[in-house]
Each structure stands twice: as structure tokens, then as C-alpha cells.
Amino acid sequence: xxxxxxxxxxxxxxxxxxxxxxxxxxxxxxxxxxxxxxxxxxxxxxxxxxxxxxxxxxxxxxxxxxxxxxxxxxxxxxxxxxxxxxxxxxxxxxxxxxxxxxxxxxxxxxxxxxxxxxxxxxxxxxxxxxxxxxxxxxxxxxxxxxxxxxxxxxxxxxxxxxxxxxxxxxxxxxxxxxxxxxxxxxxxxxxxxxxxxxxxxxxxxxxxxxxxxxxxxxxxxxxxxxxxxxxxxxxxxxxxxxxxxxxxxxxxxxxxxxxxxxxxxxxxxxxxxxxxxxxxxxxxxxxxxxxxxxxxxxxxxxxxxxxxxxxxxxxxxxxxxxxxxxxxxxxxxxxxxxxxxxxxxxxxxxxxxxxxxxxxxxxxxxxxxxxxxxxxx
Amino acid sequence: xxxxxxxxxxxxxxxxxxxxxxxxxxxxxxxxxxxxxxxxxxxxxxxxxxxxxxxxxxxxxxxxxxxxxxxxxxxxxxxxxxxxxxxxxxxxxxxxxxxxxxxxxxxxxxxxxxxxxxxxxxxxxxxxxxxxxxxxxxxxxxxxxxxxxxxxxxxxxxxxxxxxxxxxxxxxxxxxxxxxxxxxxxxxxxxxxxxxxxxxxxxxxxxxxxxxxxxxxxxxxxxxxxxxxxxxxxxxxxxxxxxxxxxxxxxxxxxxxxxxx
Numbered sequence: 001x002x003x004x005x006x007x008x009x010x011x012x013x014x015x016x017x018x019x020x021x022x023x024x025x026x027x028x029x030x031x032x033x034x035x036x037x038x039x040x041x042x043x044x045x046x047x048x049x050x051x052x053x054x055x056x057x058x059x060x061x062x063x064x065x066x067x068x069x070x071x072x073x074x075x076x077x078x079x080x081x082x083x084x085x086x087x088x089x090x091x092x093x094x095x096x097x098x099x100x101x102x103x104x105x106x107x108x109x110x111x112x113x114x115x116x117x118x119x120x121x122x123x124x125x126x127x128x129x130x131x132x133x134x135x136x137x138x139x140x141x142x143x144x145x146x147x148x149x150x151x152x153x154x155x156x157x158x159x160x161x162x163x164x165x166x167x168x169x170x171x172x173x174x175x176x177x178x179x180x181x182x183x184x185x186x187x188x189x190x191x192x193x194x195x196x197x198x199x200x201x202x203x204x205x206x207x208x209x210x211x212x213x214x215x216x217x218x219x220x221x222x223x224x225x226x227x228x229x230x231x232x233x234x235x236x237x238x239x240x241x242x243x244x245x246x247x248x249x250x251x252x253x254x255x256x257x258x259x260x261x262x263x264x265x266x267x268x269x270x271x272x273x274x275x276x277x278x279x280x281x282x283x284x285x286x287x288x289x290x291x292x293x294x295x296x297x298x299x300x301x302x303x304x305x306x307x308x309x310x311x312x313x314x315x316x317x318x319x320x321x322x323x324x325x326x327x328x329x330x331x332x333x334x335x336x337x338x339x340x341x342x343x344x345x346x347x348x349x350x351x352x353x354x355x356x357x358x359x360x361x362x363x364x365x366x367x368x369x370x371x372x373x374x375x376x377x
Numbered sequence: 378x379x380x381x382x383x384x385x386x387x388x389x390x391x392x393x394x395x396x397x398x399x400x401x402x403x404x405x406x407x408x409x410x411x412x413x414x415x416x417x418x419x420x421x422x423x424x425x426x427x428x429x430x431x432x433x434x435x436x437x438x439x440x441x442x443x444x445x446x447x448x449x450x451x452x453x454x455x456x457x458x459x460x461x462x463x464x465x466x467x468x469x470x471x472x473x474x475x476x477x478x479x480x481x482x483x484x485x486x487x488x489x490x491x492x493x494x495x496x497x498x499x500x501x502x503x504x505x506x507x508x509x510x511x512x513x514x515x516x517x518x519x520x521x522x523x524x525x526x527x528x529x530x531x532x533x534x535x536x537x538x539x540x541x542x543x544x545x546x547x548x549x550x551x552x553x554x555x556x557x558x559x560x561x562x563x564x565x566x567x568x569x570x571x572x573x574x575x576x577x578x579x580x581x582x583x584x585x586x587x588x589x590x591x592x593x594x595x596x597x598x599x600x601x602x603x604x605x606x607x608x609x610x611x612x613x614x615x616x617x618x619x620x621x622x623x624x625x626x627x628x629x630x631x632x633x634x635x636x637x638x
Contacts, residue, residue, distance in 0.1 A: 216494055223493035223504065224483045230468050231480045238467040241429055243455035243484025243547050252490045348471040351527070 007110055011338070015335025020092025032227050048200050060315060067199040069311035071206030072268050077291040077307035078213055078300065084289065085298035085349065086226065088233030089140070089252035094261055094288050096135075098130040099280040101262025102269040103162060105205040106174035109270075112167075117180045117270045121263070128262025129255045131158075136254035140247060144235075155285050163277040173276025177269050180205065194270075209267065213260060214300055220256070221300070229253060234352060296342030299351035305344050332373060380407040381440075382582050383459070383551055388437035390423055390606075397423040399606040400437070405551060410573065410583045412597035412614075414590070416626055419603040421586045422464055425553050428442065429461050430454045442550065455484055458550035460541040462557060464586075470529035474520060474539050477528050478511035481546025514542045518572075534565060541576075551582040558592055570596045594618065602626065 025033070048063035076098060083091045104124040108115045139150045162168045169175075179194035183201075192201045220226055228249045231239035240246045269275050273322050287310055295306020335343070341350035383405040392399040398420045405411045413421050428439055430451040439447045446454050447488040447637045460481070467475050486507060492500045515521040518538040523531055528539060537557055544552055554573070558566045570592055577583050587593045593600060594614040602610040602617060610617055617623055 067489070182385060202439060219496055220490065220493050223500065224488045224492045224507070225490055227472075227480055230472055230476070234469040234471060235467055237431075238469065239480065240451045241431070241455060241461060242481050242543060243452045243460075244480060245450075245452050248489075255489065305422075324449050348527075351471045351529075 007338075017221035028288070034277045044170065044186050045204060048203055048340045058164025061199060063199040063203055067202035068205060069315065070273060070308055071203060071210065072264050072271075073288070073291055073307040073311035074304050075206070075212055075264035075267070076261055076288045077211065077295065077303040077310075078210070078217065079257045080288050081257075081292050081298070081303035082217065082220075082260070083253050083257035083301065084292050085121045085303065085346065086221070086229045086233070087250055088229075089250060089253060090144065091254075091257070092285055092289065093105040093135075093151035093153065093158075094257070095282065095285040096151075096155040096158040097131055097258040097261030098265040098268070098284070098288075099155075099162065099277075100131045100157045100258075101125065101265030102275050103168055103174070103265075104262070105266040105269045106177050106275050109173045110177045111169065112280040114178075117178055117266075121266050124262050125259045128265070128301065131262075132255040134216050135258075136251045139262065140250045152282070152285075155280075155282060159277050159280050159282075162280070169276070170225065171276060171278075173274060173279075175274040177275070179270055191341060196273070202267075206267060209263065210304075213263075214304075217300055223254070225249065230348065233349075273291065291334065294332065294342055296345035296350070297353070298346035299342070299344055302342050302344035302346065306342065306349070309343070358369070379406075381480065382407045382442060383584070384440040385424065385427070386438045386440065388424075388427060388434045388439065390420075390427055391435045396606050398434075398603075401603070401606070401608045402437075403601045403611065405582060405609055406599075407550075407582055408577070408580075409598040410577050410585060410596055412593040412600040413584060413586045414588070414593055414600060414617075415603035418605075419626075420606040421557060423606075424603070425461055425555055425584075425586070428454075428553065436595050452484070455547050459553065460544035460547045460549035460551075461553035462537075462544050462555055464555040464559070466536050466540060466587060468528040468536060468539060468543070471527050472519065473525050474515060474528055474531060474535075474542075475508070475511055475524040477539060478514050478542050478546045479507050480585065481543040482507040482511050484547040498605055511546060512522055514546055515539075517545075519540045533560060537561075537569075538572075541572075545576070545581070551584060552576065552592050554583065554585045554587075556588065558587060558589060563591075566592050567595075577638075581621070590618075 020202040028036075048066055051062055076094065079097075080094045082092065083089050083094070101124040104127040105117065105120040107113070108123060109117055135151070135154050137145060142150060162173075163171055182194060183192040184190070185192070192204075194201045194205070228239070228244045228246075231244055232249060233247050236246055237274070268279075272279075288307075291306035291310040293306070294309060295304065296302025313331070314325060317327055341353055345349050381404050385401055385403050388398055400419070401424070403413075403424075413424060415421055422434065427434050428441075428446075430446070430449055430453075433448050437447075438445050438565050441454075441457060441459060446457065446459075449457075451562045469480065472480070486503055488500045488503050501520060512521065512524065518541060520531070520535050520538050520542070523535055523539075528536065531539060535560075541552075541554065541557060545552075557573070558569050561569060566589060573583055573585065574597055585593070585597065594617075597614055600610075600612065600614055600617045601608060602620070602623050604622075609622045609626060610620045612620070
């Protein structure tokens, strides 16, 4: 791709400024950084009550968009980011895990039992984790494109099975999935009712779950586990020969990604109250993947930002009515042309991608590691 | 007889119809520096690949520390105490030098996903001690100043050293070095030779592939020679130098002399 010089210059200066900012941020004392983070997170809780200027959603409720779309997409993108961004495994059937989580909650709370939502949540997470392990065990021996194809098939199998299963309600799906119980805080006489009337409680619940997930993922990232994933992503053969049990850690990445996907699915099922197979199309896998790639593969902040853009973007430009997905698509293409590493890239991941791009591979090219070059020279 | 640490017993390695290794039996004794030499394509790196589990031998057995390791998983072989470097450098390019070595240290780490999620005290200690021992290894190899640079950005010679540091980090009993001095000038080569001896004196056994006879002869206790997948000689450096078969393998033989393959 050849850009005119002024574009390159602008890009350079933007990058420089960003690096300066992040360096300054790192230099701030820990206490100041924590304080700023707390303020920021606190504001996120107030977002549906006091949205910043220009951030709104014409024709639909802002809180509703946050709760229905943004929170779910962010969770799914965080989970998929573990698989795609951290471990470098291309998964095109991620919606399958999301569906497993949603259906588990639906079956246990409405379809065939009447557990409260909260009780179904751990089962939904566990079930999607099991699905992840079941899919991963035979398929994680495959690499790159082959893995992508098998996972794509998995996503479709889940949807079609649900469509054909009477137990899961067939094409009509499962209805009257319960909301979480209302919370009443007596001191300030404040009712937190999860329901269709007010979307804010769901947003707050989702935001809290996201914060917990980010906290846990950061721990993984900064431990031996994150190191092992990076090593696998960069050179799987060398990693295995340096004592990394690559299969085990790839399977963990799959299981953790699936668990978060199931969590998102369970939350989604409870929010909208009814699900059917049409809620889990292949397109959703692609949108989740777009969120990860657009935001910056391998970076938690990037995955969050990408998910927000993907989910909030089309709602923001509702004025364009049915042309909005076209406009949105054009914007995505432009962003990816000018910033292939994503909006908030993981520095390391961006360099890996740039390197493979030099070698003629695509954006996700790193997922096909170079053929074994261990042979005799 | 000295203690046999690594033993290839009649190993044959075939790819299609071609024998990369043909009935090769060599051994490495504890505490020695053994050189593995031979012309290009002789099967030296194939020996490394068979030993480290990259290839499973078509026939024969590989024994390490008295137990067969043929067919075992690669990372388990590493855990048992065999570590290697690569002929064409295979570092994790975007990880820092320190992280590269820490991946090696992690070979014996007990932390997995649950431990990292809960961040138990032992996890934190393990992380810290792995960082410390990685740093020590970088110091030992003389590249501590580069600890926080991405491996890709290190000068070539440092990358070679970093590979050795990463391999040593897995606490091996035997270190397999695949042409560690490739591309070095004579001064760098002799410096590396010194370093390899120091590594041996620290208690590592070393199996070394090297083309440069001056390096091999000066630091190895014993040398094995491969030629077209066959083991043709074994002995002290002085013996190898004067071995007729070795000279023929390296310099070629008059066309009437037949080589049975």
C-alpha cells in the first residue's frame, strides 16, 4: 500500500504523540494512576445517566444499546481476544460458545427447569468451557487456515443442531427466560429492577462482569501463561522445544475464550428473555472477530474499544437508516487500510503482523507459522 | 567406561526413500564436550532433531540418562534435561531478551491457569525467581544490558548468545548447540569457545555441531563424524584429524573409490 507523503507524516505524528502520552502515563505515580482509573471506571457506571456530548443513539434508548449490544460485544471480544490475539489461534466459530452459554441458561431457567438466572450462570460458563475443550482437543493439532475452517464448522453445527432439536425448541427457540432478581437497597430506598423497562441495571451488571473479566485476564497476561501464549504465537515449534506444553496452553486459551463467550451468551439470553437459532448467525462470529482485529489484536483495551465501535457504531449512525451498515462497512475498510494493526494495537502483536505482512501474508498471516525449518542445512 | 548420558543406538531416520541417518550409534558421556562434524547434509541436525523429539526415529532407540526417550513429547524431553539451540536462530522475535529466557525457565514452572488467576503466593514467588534466574543467565552470557530489548533488535552475535541462554534456562543436563559460531569472525569464535568451556565447567554436558575444525579441535574432548547419514569415525581430536575416512569425506575421493550408498 502506497500513501502520499502527507498521510505518512500525519500518521507518524499521531503515533509519536500516542507514544509520548503512554510514556507519560507510565511515569505517573502508581497512586495517581489508580485514582484516575477509579474515576474513569466510576464514570463508566454513570454513562447511561450522563452520556458525554455527541455520544447518543438516535431513535433508540442509549442505555438499551449499552446493555443489549455494547456490553455483550465487549465480553465476547475479550473472550475471542484470548484465542485470536493472545494465543494466535484463528477461531471463526466463536458464536458457537456464545450460543452454548445462552442455551444452557435458557434450558435451565425456562425450557426444562426453572432455576434462577444466577444459578444457571456457572453452569453456562462450565458448559461452554466443556464445549471449548471438546472442540479443541481434536482440532488444536491443526494450524492456521485449517483450524479456522473447523471452528467455522463448529459454529454452524451448534446453530443447526439447535434449529433441529425439539429439546431446544427448534426454530422457535426458548422463551420467558427469567431476569436476575431485583435488588433493593434499603438505606437509600433504591430498587434495581432487571427487566425490559429499564436497561440500566443490565448495563451495570454487564460492566461489573467486564471489570472482573479484565482483572482476571490481566493476571493471566502477566504470568507464565501469557508468556507461553506469546511464545506459541511467535514460534510454536521453538516454544515446544523450550519446554512449553503448547497443546495444553492452546487448549486453555480455547477453554477460557469459550467460557467468556458462554458468559456473554448467558447474559444476553437473560436480557432479551427469548432466544432462537437466528440469534446466533455466522455473521456474529465475524463481527466479534472484526471487533478484535479492529481494536488491535492481543490488547485488552483494543478488544474493548473495537467491540464498542462495532456495536455502538451502527446505532450512532441510525439517521442513515438502512444504509447505515454500508456506511459502517466503508468506515471499517478505511480504518483497516490506514491502520492495519488496529486502533489500539498490542505493540508486540503489531510488530509480528507487520513482519508477516512484509512476507506477503495477510492480516492474520501470523496464524500460519513458517513451515518447520528445523531440517538439515 | 564413563557415565553415558545420551546414547543413540542404531538410529535410522528415513524420509521417503532417503536415509538421513543410517544405523547411527553415537553416545555422549557426562561432562564432556563432544563435537559432531561432517559435510553439509551429513545428518548432524537430524541427530539433534531425533534427540529432541522433532523426528521420531524410523528404527533404533535414543536413550537419555538410561531411559528411552524415542517418541516422547518434545516438551517432556526438554523437561528431562535436553535443550538445544537452532542453526537458523529461532528466538521469539518480539519478546524481550529477558522474556525469551524466562520462557526457558518456565519449563519447570508449576504455575498454570488456575494459579495465575488466583495469584497464589507461590505463583508470585515463582514469577520472581524465574525473572531473577533469567537475569542471571543474561549476565552470564554477557548480554544483561540488552534484557529489555526485543530479541529481533539484538545484534546477530547477541542473538546467538541469547539462544544459548534460553536453552540453559531449561536447566538441561545436556546442551545441544547447532553451529553456535556460524557467521562469527575468528576472535568471536575463540571467545565463544571459551564460553562453551565455562558452560561445561558449570556442570553441563555439551554436544556441539560445528563446521570450523579449529573451533572443534580446540574445545572438544571427543569428536564424532557423520557423512551421508553414516557414522564414519569417533575419537579424540588428534585422531580425527588424521583419520583417512574423515579426510576423504571432507575433501572428496578420487572417482574410482566407491562409497557404498
